[in-house]
Amino acid sequence: MSNVVVLDNGGGLMKAGIGGERDPTAVVPNCTARPLSSKKWLVADQLLSPTEDLTSATLRRPFDRGHLTNPDLQSTLWAHIFANLLKIAPSQCSLLLTEPLFTLPSIQRSVDELVFEEFNFKALFVADSPSLVHLYEASRRPYGLVSKAQCSLVVDSGFSFTHAAPVFQNFTLNYGVKRLDLGGKALTNYLKELVSYRSVNVMDESFIIDDVKEKLCFVSLDVDRDLQIARRRGKTNLFRCAYVLPDGITHTRGYVKDPEEAKRYMGLDDGASLDSLEKDETDRADIIGKPEDRRTIDLSKNEFSMTNERFIVPEMLFRPADLGMNQAGLAECIVRAVNSCHPYLHPILYQSIILTGGSTLFPRFSERLERELRPLVPDVYEVKISSQEDPILGVWRGGSLLASSPDFETMCVTKAEYEELGSARCRKRFFR
């Protein structure tokens, strides 16, 4: 029996499990929340139970801007996970922990204290997510380019930020890493802001708006055209879609009013010009009948409809300048990351772009990225973008793979070594 705990400690979700298994045992939010009605703070998996009413719940996260800033809170969350979900005794196990790139030394020290002094783990290995993603992808396709060239460009768009990180021979080239300070959290907050201004005040409803974002947002392939479509009235507006807020009695979770309606944008052709589309749509509307049916708002239910918000929100990843942010978009971020590596690596890096992280789950994300990237890359290079099979769990699976490798024990820092050498010198072992 393997006794390595693999913990992908993300700002949004914690992925925890036993090394060697395919999927993590627990994928739970990395936060505590307290519903309005109670005085008790709910932890991690308790937030996922369908009976809890999380309307206007107060939230606390141990992470700020992607880095661990509240070790006390993190330790209660970890204790809960280790005891109740994984059912392991930390003093019998080693830990493989992921940490964001460029973690500050002071934060590393507090993590070490947590792992060795509070939980008494036998040994610790700290990994960064791009190298684990690379490891996993390389092992999945032993004859693919990623594993032959031992080189890939991992684009990890997570909860707090987005990294474009070149990986070479299982090591992240940290001089080539470029970071964009936008992630799922900022997008959710942006959507919150938009919906609150335009229809219902949802500023306190992080969980609901997260759900709205995951179910309804998509990446537009042609923003100008889609904005014009979003302006239309009635049935011809392919993007309008209603979301029903929970009422606390019959349903405690919100839901998309009409899933068919939500998927109508999928029918849009790439090349279709606006005129032909318009004609087509008016025809269809005639056949289907009165456009009024769905437009009438049901007053017994609290709902709001979304149109252009659905694609304007993920759009910010590609053009942060629109938000007033002085940062380049994702495509340019990738180009800069590649350009800071050795020229010999450029063609391979462009051919092995791997998308991972929850924010890449927006429909059509990779198509749009390819469209943005192609004009920026010299035309002699091929651009190939592949998404991970499960972008949220990809890092964890890589970690699980690494934990089950025979050399893993020798790579770790043991508790004895930590006590002898201290945090800073132990960290040197992880080459970062």
Added chain:
Amino acid sequence: MEEDGSNSIRRMSTRSRKIAPKMAAALASSDNRTQAILARLDALENDNAATEAVQQIDDDDDEVSLDDDDDQVYQKKQSKSTKRKTRQAKALENAKKASRTFLELLHEANLESLPPHVPSYLRAAVGPPSSSSSRHFCTVCGFTANYTCVQCGMRFCSIRCQTIHNDTRCLKFVA
């Protein structure tokens, strides 16, 4: 004549002084804009900030109610001002206990002092975009916006949206 002339010059100078506050106001208004942008970006990283404040007050109440059991009589005798003081002290204590934000830790780490070839958190940021053009979306309805609010720099697309903007959210992010 000469005196008049000198007077007029004096007047000129007083006039320019009168202009100065206007200039200052103009500068302040441009500052409003950057302030608004920064505050907005900061707001994107918040988790339920509004409820957090309420929650702290709740905590205070809890502690007070615990104290009540011990010395109810004593508390009744206490004047309001001293009660406030203890609350303030508690708030201070809470602030000390509260975890620091990442930006504070970043500032403490003093990454600027590293030599330029060492990759660090600051140098990994992607940096400004190569083209300075940005599309403008109406902050009210979300469509392409051609106009800018003179006060806060937010965008709107039509008179209708402008009135909504002025009524509800102009200078919202400026303290």
